[in-house]
């Protein structure tokens with residue numbers, strides 16, 4: 262089997278550098294129109310497909326991103342793996358703006374999004390007990406160290422609906438009671454859909470702020486977020502290229518089982 266990496270770029274990452282044989286492709290999906298046309302090519306000889314989550318020009322809010330169409334389009338293009346890049350706020354003093362976090366778990370508090378490919382005609386219940394791929398996480402961690410960014414392995418990501426940022430009481434609840442590490446608006450239902458599509462998924466979240474809990478920092482300010490994203494986008498792009506080379510062209514079955522998630526998940530009888 263051959264690796265093809267889907268890269269979903271978040272705020273501040275609307276393209277990638279150094280792509281060989283670049284080609285923009287339009288993918289039709291029964292789940293709607295993806296966020297944008299998809300840029301395909303190779304990084305270090307490895308096939309990649311890049312999709313800006315919010316669309317170029319940032320036209321989709323976290324609630325209107327067509328998550329199902331995006332994951333389906335990457336699957337239809339033959340992607341085997343998905344690296345999600347996104348911005349997040351931090352609940353920890355040791356996870357500072359400019360740092361990267363390889364997310365290890367999620368609390369999904371989104372409520373206004375389509376979250377499954379299944380439900381009408383075919384019912385399936387996949388496990389998301391371990392929602393990210395540890396094999397991909399290893400590659401992201403090594404790439405982060407090689408590129409020289411401050412990268413943290415592991416962190417629970419609170420996925421909120423938005424588009425408003427959290428109130429102080431919410432921020433304290435997520436930090437002090439639920440012990441979340443970071444907060445963002447876009448990794449769910451993306452991670453769940455990737456699992457349903459049997460795609461390995463890793464999320465690398467770039468910290469842009471301390472949300473609203475930190476006594477020495479004011480409320481979240483979008484101009485500060487944009488400045489932090491701008492300062493770190495080159496590192497994110499270099500890291501993505503390094504991940505591709507580390508994963509390499511040849512691909513075996515996933516030791517975590519992400520690529521076989523449906524094996525025991527479908528409830529509906531084949532002839533129903």
Ligand code: ADE
Nearest residue numbers: 348349350444445446472
């Ligand atoms: N994205 C970046 N910072 C964020 C925050 N504090 N809350 C939610 N999403 C974010």
